[in-house]
Ligand SMILES: [Fe+2]
């Protein structure tokens with residue numbers, strides 16, 4: 001049975017600020033001008049892009065899957081501001097998944113099969129945990145890689161649609177990394193406070 005607090009504790013200001021940003025800065029794959037003339041026409045470059053974007057698409061999908069699973073976990077922990085924020089994180093990753101799925105259509109390519117890219121699929125399938133802190137430290141690697149790839153593809157400016165997608169994703173990912181930092185920092189503070197409390201208790205008992 002779920003236990004709800006009648007009035008949720010929304011006092012974590014930093015997490016609440018990110019939540020507000022998360023809802024205010026939403027955008028849609030339909031905002032992209034998908035009919036902009038395609039700058040990359042060659043077969044070879046489109047093959048290469050298909051390879052490069054395979055781990056990106058699988059990464060977006062696996063983060064969507066794991067973020068969605070953590071929303072009820074945070075509810076059980078009564079971490080409501082974090083739960084609020086994760087609802088926007090899930091929307092962000094759903095949008096990224098849609099964007100790259102549609103982009104494969106634009107370059108007329110398909111992602112590499114699992115047989116051709118086993119390490120990538122295995123890596124993504126491992127970034128799953130029901131413990132928010134454990135998951136956040138694991139996902140830090142793929143979120144940071146997403147930032148690097150998005151910056152590089154935007155700066156290369158191979159195709160106007162891809163550049164626009166990457167520019168939008170850079171903004172979304174910076175919020176994800178910001179939340180990662182804030183949540184882990186808060187967890188460390190809580191751990192430290194618990195340890196200090198135990199030490200005080202021990203000193204009282206022995207003194
Ligand atoms: Fe993403």
Ligand SMILES: [Fe+2]
Nearest residue numbers: 063143173176
């Ligand atoms: Fe992300």
